[in-house]
Amino acid sequence: MTVEDERCMNLVNQLNRDIQGFIRKSIESSSFNIEKWSPLSYGSETIRCWEIKGCRNEECPSYGDQDYRCWLTTGTLCSGQVQGEFAKKIKTCFDCEIFKNISGDSLGLLYENINILIFHIEEKTIRLRELAIKDPLTGLYNRNFLNEVIKREASWAARTSSPLSFLMLDIDSFKQVNDTLGHSVGDHILKEAATLIKKNLRETDYLFRWGGDEFLIILPNTDCDKLINVVPRLLTAVDGWNKDSEAGYGYKLSFSIGCSTCTRGCDYLKALEEADSRMYQNKMEKRNNVSDGSNS
Numbered sequence: 001m002t003v004e005d006e007r008c009m010n011l012v013n014q015l016n017r018d019i020q021g022f023i024r025k026s027i028e029s030s031s032f033n034i035e036k037w038s039p040l041s042y043g044s045e046t047i048r049c050w051e052i053k054g055c056r057n058e059e060c061p062s063y064g065d066q067d068y069r070c071w072l073t074t075g076t077l078c079s080g081q082v083q084g085e086f087a088k089k090i091k092t093c094f095d096c097e098i099f100k101n102i103s104g105d106s107l108g109l110l111y112e113n114i115n116i117l118i119f120h121i122e123e124k125t126i127r128l129r130e131l132a133i134k135d136p137l138t139g140l141y142n143r144n145f146l147n148e149v150i151k152r153e154a155s156w157a158a159r160t161s162s163p164l165s166f167l168m169l170d171i172d173s174f175k176q177v178n179d180t181l182g183h184s185v186g187d188h189i190l191k192e193a194a195t196l197i198k199k200n201l202r203e204t205d206y207l208f209r210w211g212g213d214e215f216l217i218i219l220p221n222t223d224c225d226k227l228i229n230v231v232p233r234l235l236t237a238v239d240g241w242n243k244d245s246e247a248g249y250g251y252k253l254s255f256s257i258g259c260s261t262c263t264r265g266c267d268y269l270k271a272l273e274e275a276d277s278r279m280y281q282n283k284m285e286k287r288n289n290v291s292d293g294s295n296s
Contacts, residue, residue: 008107011107011108011111012107014111015107015110015111015114018115019114022118048065048066049062049070049096049098050062050063050064050065050070052098053098057077059077060076060077060078061073061074061075061076062076069112069115070093070098071089071090071093071096071099071116072086072115072116072119074086074089076089078092078096085123086119086120086123087120087123087124090116090120099112132144132145133145133148135209137187137190137191137209138190138191138194138209139191139194140194140198140207140208140209140215141206141207141208141209142208142209143208143209143210145208146208146216149206149218150218150268150272153206153218153220154262154268156220157220157221157262157263157264158264158265161264162220162221163221163222163223163261163262163263164218164219164220164221164222164261164262164263164268164271165218165219165222165223165224165227165259165260165261165262166216166217166218166219166259166260166261166262166268166271166272166275167216167217167219167227167230167231167257167258167259167275168210168214168215168216168217168257168258168259168275168276168278168279169197169214169215169216169217169255169256169257169279170213170214170215170255170256170279170280170283171189171190171193171213171214171253171254171255172253172254172255172256172283172286173251173254174186174189174212174213176251177189177249177251180250181249181250181251185249189249189251189253190213192241192245193215193253193255194207194209194215196234196237196238196241197215197217197234199237200230200233200234200237201217201230202219202230204219204220204221205217205218205219205220205230206218214279216272216275217230222261223261223263224259224260224261227259231257234255238253238254238255241253256279256280256282256283256286257278257279257282258274258275258276258277258278258279258280258281258282259275259278260272260274260275260278
């Protein structure tokens with residue numbers, strides 16, 4: 001067997017191992033991140049696109065990467081702009097002189113084409129899952145994803161005897177926004193409200209669009225008495241939004257809030273209903289204190 005034959009055999013074996021690994025992971029998990037395959041070596045050196053092109057843009061995700069496969073990295077800055085979406089980015093990569101370096105090696109090209117195909121499938125899978133679990137207007141999780149999260153978090157809370165809290169928020173007088181300012185403005189305020197809430201949560205918290213102008217936050221390992229950071233941060237952020245935007249919209253943003261905590265052995269569905277009931281009670285108290293009787 002010649003050196004070239006041996007090299008080809010090693011490459012085929014590596015290719016089979018990688019494909020088998022991909023199949024195993026895809027069977028074991030409905031969602032997993034595909035790691036880069038082992039970098040192919042042509043001769044004694046690995047091809048580095050940033051070196052060959054003399055690129056000095058250190059902000060590019062591929063800058064300094066020892067694996068030459070910039071075509072598998074989203075967010076690169078080739079062509080002077082961010083190429084964020086993998087499916088669109090790869091169109092330009094096929095014409096790249098660096099990618100063409102492997103065209104003369106049939107096995108190497110086969111390896112890379114399969115590699116690209118798998119990354120393309122992964123991207124499509126991620127996008128389809130996001131469409132299934134996220135609200136298209138606000139980008140927040142939707143109620144389809146709620147069942148999956150709440151069962152998992154309730155199970156974890158029960159095993160660890162940790163509290164699990166639900167915080168329900170409803171935008172006050174939102175019907176007034178749609179009636180007087182129009183649904184387009186209403187949608188814009190909904191998106192800004194969602195962003196406002198999300199920015200003031202912990203990484204471990206989950207934020208859902210519960211209904212039209214209602215939001216639900218699931219807070220693991222937290223009880224209602226310990227929301228001393230989340231709620232004040234949110235109210236401060238709302239005050240800041242009103243200072244910047246109230247005059248432009250002719251609307252003052254505020255939320256009615258209700259909280260409940262599920263401890264070990266409790267029915268989390270009843271805890272959800274309790275949070276919703278307390279939020280509604282908070283809204284009714286506000287209405288009783290306002291003489292204009294504006295509706296939400």
